[in-house]
Amino acid sequence: SQTIHQWPATLVQPVGSPLSLECTVEGTSNPNLYWYRQAAGRGLQLLFYSVGIGQISSEVPQNLSASRPQDRQFILSSKKLLLSDSGFYLCAWSVRSRGRFGTQYFGPGTRLLVL
């Protein structure tokens, strides 16, 4: 069966520090991968999605970046965190053959607090 992992679960970082959040998927190949941010009590904002290794599409301009160095690994990064980067970050995957509107399967999330 497929599983998706995210780490760390919780992170407290000072303003201006770098960020690296990692997401890995097991049990499937060639997935579409997604990074979302969820502000407290709000909906999901799509940050990045990827349909293959090295292929990253950005939905929202910001100081964050994403990379996909391996088929089942998706990394969210920042060189300098802002206070507004605080939130709950969710990684998700979907079956590529079902297109971009297929069911998405979410990881447990990383809660980031920037102080």
Add this chain to the structure above:
Amino acid sequence: SQQGEEDPQALSIQEGENATMNCSYKTSINNLQWYRQNSGRGLVHLILIRSNEREKHSGRLRVTLDTSKKSSSLLITASRAADTASYFCATGGTGANNLFFGTGTRLTVIP
């Protein structure tokens, strides 16, 4: 924007009662999905309804879709305390790159 909007934002009911949540969207869609999120956790897919379908059932869940009104409803029958969570609709449509998630309905089921 194609983003779905859930209504109500919050709903509190007694255990055993039915809970109905609504979702409205703005443009044509390929499908509409409902997800559930327990506090501080990831989202879990509940049900997907295609644009050519009008109603779908899964256990205690019933979803309807009215494309002429650009709206959907999620009905949870015989609610349980464990149903307490936030529920999101997500739409996937022509001209869009990915699913768009609404802001969610926070459901509280009181034992």
